[in-house]
Amino acid sequence: MKGNRMSTNSQNENPGDIVTVSIVGCGLMGERHFTSCLQLPGVKISSVIDPRVEKAQALAGGSDAKVFSDVSHALSTEPPDAVVVATPPGFRRKVVEQVVSTGSGVFVEKPIALDMESVRAMCRAIDQTPVVNSAGFHLRYSPLAREAQGLIAGRKVDHVRSVTTTSYYLAQDVPIWYLQRRHSGGPLLEQSIHMIDMARFLVGDISKISAIGRKKQQPGLPNADSEDSMVLSFRFKNGALGSHIDSCSMAEFNWEVQMFGEDWRLQVDFARNRLSGWFEGQSVEKDLSKGDYHLLEMEAFVNAVRQRRQDEILSSFYDAGVTLSTVLAARNSLDADGEWHDVSAGVN
Numbered sequence: 001m002k003g004n005r006m007s008t009n010s011q012n013e014n015p016g017d018i019v020t021v022s023i024v025g026c027g028l029m030g031e032r033h034f035t036s037c038l039q040l041p042g043v044k045i046s047s048v049i050d051p052r053v054e055k056a057q058a059l060a061g062g063s064d065a066k067v068f069s070d071v072s073h074a075l076s077t078e079p080p081d082a083v084v085v086a087t088p089p090g091f092r093r094k095v096v097e098q099v100v101s102t103g104s105g106v107f108v109e110k111p112i113a114l115d116m117e118s119v120r121a122m123c124r125a126i127d128q129t130p131v132v133n134s135a136g137f138h139l140r141y142s143p144l145a146r147e148a149q150g151l152i153a154g155r156k157v158d159h160v161r162s163v164t165t166t167s168y169y170l171a172q173d174v175p176i177w178y179l180q181r182r183h184s185g186g187p188l189l190e191q192s193i194h195m196i197d198m199a200r201f202l203v204g205d206i207s208k209i210s211a212i213g214r215k216k217q218q219p220g221l222p223n224a225d226s227e228d229s230m231v232l233s234f235r236f237k238n239g240a241l242g243s244h245i246d247s248c249s250m251a252e253f254n255w256e257v258q259m260f261g262e263d264w265r266l267q268v269d270f271a272r273n274r275l276s277g278w279f280e281g282q283s284v285e286k287d288l289s290k291g292d293y294h295l296l297e298m299e300a301f302v303n304a305v306r307q308r309r310q311d312e313i314l315s316s317f318y319d320a321g322v323t324l325s326t327v328l329a330a331r332n333s334l335d336a337d338g339e340w341h342d343v344s345a346g347v348n
Contacts, residue, residue: 019302020046022078022104024071024095025086026055027175029109029136033084034059036298043302049074071095075102082132082305084298085109088183093118100125105132105305107298110197111189112320116328116344119321123347126317134301134313135320137197139255139270141296143288147275148202148268151284152259157203159260160242162195168248169228172220179224179248186226188334189327192246196232196330197315197323198257198268199242206242206326209234210340211333216249232330322346 019042023034026048037043045065050056053069060067068074075083075098082105085095089111099106100122112135113119126133139145168174168187177183184190188211200206213227232244255270266277266284275286297314304312315323322345329341 017306018042018044019082019306020044020078020080021302022047022049022074022080022083023059023065023086024049024083025088025091025109026050026052026059027086027088030084030086031059032294033086033107033298036292036295037084037302038063039295040299040302042306046080047074047078071098075099075104080104082107082302088177089114089185089189090183093121096122097125100129100131100133103129103131105134105301107134107136107301108317108320109136110320111185111193111324111327112317113324114185114189116321116325116347119317119324120347122317123321130310132301132304132308132310132313133317134297134304135315135317136297137194137201137315137320137323138293138297139194139198140201140314141300142270142293143291144268144270144273144275145198145201147286147288148257148259148266151266151275151277151279152202152261152264155261155264157236157238157240157259157261160199160203160236160240161258161260162199162242162244163254163256164192164195164244164246165250165252165254166191166248167251167253169216169221169224170249170251176221176223179221179226181226184226185327185331187246187248188227188230188331189324191248192230192232192244193323193327195244195255195257196326197320198270199244200323200326201314202257202268203240203242203259204236204238205322206234206343207237208340208342209326209330209333210338211330212338213334227334230330230334232333234326234330318347 047066083099085108211232213230230246258267264279
């Protein structure tokens with residue numbers, strides 16, 4: 001079995017069964033996924049796990065979830081149907097290998113790792129013990145992405161332009177590890193990865209990439225060593241050309257992907273839940289109601305675990321590995337001052 005190659009025929013006889021979920025990592029994303037699971041019918045949070053036991057206790061609150069400081073102890077004491085891994089990226093490989101060995105479904109926040117060998121190890125574990133696996137690219141589950149897919153279906157994409165801006169360096173309102181390469185990969189792997197993944201999802205895989213960046217001195221953040229601004233250029237395997245800009249020194253939050261063809265263009269604005277464009281002389285403007293995309297992706301994950309259907313997942317570990325290999329090639333280019341780098345084939 002490789003990638004998404006889990007059998008899709010072994011459906012649970014009772015799709016209404018309760019799915020028990022463990023949350024590993026009780027920081028910002030652990031809290032968000034905990035909240036999502038509380039909202040989903042047929043889902044019970046059986047345990048929360050964090051080496052900082054006070055964080056786990058605070059997250060569990062008045063719920064029935066048991067609190068653990070050690071993943072192995074939790075899995076052997078209270079085996080769940082599914083595990084949500086929301087630790088910092090550098091700790092995810094070991095946790096995933098432990099979870100998969102028990103046969104539990106596993107959801108991991110993005111990026112699923114900081115290096116490709118860790119991704120390969122995770123995928124080898126899944127090959128040996130097939131389980132439902134999902135990576136946290138929640139925008140793939142958004143109505144915006146579905147609408148965009150429908151609008152560009154059958155059309156040739158010539159150019160792609162994407163944008164990520166955050167106030168991380170200005171507001172200094174995120175944990176410092178978000179801005180440290182060794183812990184998060186920096187804004188390229190922490191935020192821009194979403195737009196690179198969405199470009200792949202809508203247009204196709206990227207074959208070559210180049211990146212340049214800037215590191216400003218931030219007196220209030222002496223331990224931050226990641227770029228505050230970047231510009232990427234890339235070529236898709238299908239021949240389309242692309243560019244991406246990233247800044248974490250801008251007050252306004254932006255997540256955008258814009259695509260162009262011979263007689264059309266489309267902008268997908270995830271920050272404002274808006275589609276706008278022009279197709280063969282006709283303007284398109286569509287505002288979608290704001291949805292909780294993290295809730296949508298978690299609902300898809302627990303339903304896939306309940307039914308043992310990997311094909312319900314829009315971003316498997318294998319696919320997330322391709323996105324990671326793309327941004328790692330960009331990071332290598334950053335270190336080489338814009339030198340073009342080939343994107344590896346992912347985990348194979």
